[in-house]
Each structure stands twice: as structure tokens, then as C-alpha cells.
Amino acid sequence: MSTAASTPRRTRWGAKLNSVDYMREAVLFEGRHSRAQFTRFWLLLVLASVIATAGVVADSTATVIGAMIVAPLMRPIQGTMLSTVLGDHRNLVRSVTTMVAGAAAAVAVGFIIGLAVIQPVTAATNSQVAGRVSPGVIDLLAALATGVVGSIALLRSDISDTLPGVAIAISLVPPLTVVGLTLESGAYAQALGALLLFVTNVAAILATGSVVMAIYGFANVRIEMAEDKEAERRRRARAYLTMVVLLLVVAVPLSYSTVNSIETSSRMGRITTFVNDATAGTRWDLVSITQREGGRIHVIVKGEPPLPDMGRVYARMKDAGLDTSLIDIELVPTYTFDATHTAAPVG
Secondary structure, three states, X not given: OOHHHHHHHHHHOHHHHHHHHHHHHHHOOOOOOHHHHHHHHHHHHHHHHXXXXXXXXXXXHHHHHHHXXXXXXXXXXXXXXXXXXXXXXXXXXXXXXXXXXXHHHHHHHHHHHHHOOOXXXXXXXXXXXXXXXXXXXXXXXXXXXXXXXXXXXXHOHHHHHHHHHHXXXXXXXXXXXXXXXXXXXXXXXXXXXXXXXXXXXXXXXXXXXXXXXXXXXXXXXXXXXXXXXHHHHHHHHHHHHHHHHHHHHHHHHHHHHHHHHHHHHHHHHHHHHHHHHHHOOXXXXXXXEEEOHHHOEEEEEEEOOOOXXXXXXXXXXXXXXXXXXXXXXXXXXXXXXXXXXXXXXXX
């Protein structure tokens, strides 16, 4: 391409090229400050992983939110997106490698800290874990919307102050530390669910970022500046196709998880109705109903003797088509003491 021919073209795309330079500096690990950028990334990642793991173990939402703000994983993910849009193979490999290595490090931190925790950290005992091991389609929709905001914030400096909110909304490091904790606890299915949540968020950022870039016209910058426009368009098409496939791959297990969650909620609702009917008019009350590993439903009922007729409850549930072999009802007798009267345990 001659200099005369390229000058008008560069003038035409000059503003966008300047914006691309700004975005490259914001999300790519390159240039003379790349070493400092990597040092900062790893320092923040390890600290965020420790904070997130501590927050999950302590079941503290505030601590987990703090870890989300500190976590730097958004940078290599957006770097992967930008490198794909610009067709920058070198930075694409670098960003993907950094993202995968960072994710593995967060899982490792969760696993190592889990070794020091006496009790297993699973969904049955921890609400932070329970909220991250059963992602559904609604999580994908939320991630897509958050990814759009994050991409626009990257493009427009006037709304970049929304990035802390994006960091909180898009859950990256906490699910990875949950993967480590649940792996250490032996809850492999829950670890897989938390990993699926992380992959869902990554796929959403990549997909929405590419769409936003295309809407703003940045997807055509490299095409217009390339010698072989057709070859560049084919490379871009392959990149977009890969992202669409990634979204579909993520959507399938999320759909299955959503359907399974709906079925489980329906089954737990029916069980609750049967137990409440059996304890109506007695001094017994249903305290909790939870799902455990293997699809088992655990029901806790507390009250004062005599015991309610649980045989009738199981018979009614079986007649209603419920698999009673997966339903455990635990009766917990309670006794009341005061200063003037004492009661001896029965039995």
C-alpha cells in the first residue's frame, strides 16, 4: 500500500485508532511497563483470592464483595476480547494464558486454605457456596448485561466510574475459590457447578464485548487498515463463530441446571406441604428442607413428644409419585425448662 493511499485512510480512522491505543493500554499486558503490570496483576489476584476464600469460609457477603472489587481478572478477559476483535494473535495468546493461569491460581488458593478449615465447606453448610454451585440461565442473562456495561465502560472514559459496580456484578474470583474449597471438601459436583459459573461469566464478557465493539465500529479498524481485507474478514468471522459456539456450549448445561433447579424446587414444595399437613394441630414444626448430594432431600422437624405419624407422610408422598427413598425426615424432640419445673428426657 502506498503512503499516499494510506494517509487518507489513517486520517479517516485516526480517532478510532487513538481509542484503540487507549483500550490496549487499559487491558493488554504490553509495552515497557508490562513487567510492572504483570506484578500488579499477580499481587492483586493472590490477595483477592485470599480475601474471597476467607469471605466464603466465614459466610461473609461483605468480605466477598471486597474481593470482587480487588480482583484483576477482568483485565485479561477483556484483553482476550480486544485481541480477538483486533486480530492481535500475540496478545490473544498472552491474555488467554494469563486468564487461565490466574483462574488456576485462584482455585489453588481456595484449595490450600480449605486444608486449614476443619469442617467441609459445601453448599449444605455455607450460603456463599450454595449461591455459586447451581448456576442457571438467569445467571447467563445477568452476565451478558454486566458484560455490556463493562465493555461500554472500557470504550467510554466518561462512564468508567461504573467499573467497581461491574466488578461486583460479574462474579469471577469467588466462584474459583469455591471450586478450590469444594474440591478439597470432596464435593466434586459442586466444584463443577462453580466452575461453570465462572466460565459463563467469561463467555458473556467475550461475547458482549465483541458485539459492543462491532456496534461502535472498532471491529472494522483492522480490516480497513489491512492489505487483504477479505482474509481479515474471514479471520474475524472465525473469531465470532468461536464465541457463539462458546456461548452455546455454556447455555446447554445452564439450561439443564435451570430445569433441574425448577424440578427440585417443585419437589421440595410438595414435600413441605405433606409435612405441614401431618404436623398441623401438633407441637411440631418444619424447620428446614435442603437438597444434599445425590439429589437427597433432608427435612428437619422439631417439636415436643408425642411424635407425629411420619409413616402416613411417607405413604402420602409415595402415592403422589415422589421417590421416598431419596427423602430423609429428621425428627428433633425439644424440651422446655424453667426455674420452677424441670422435665426429664423421654426414653
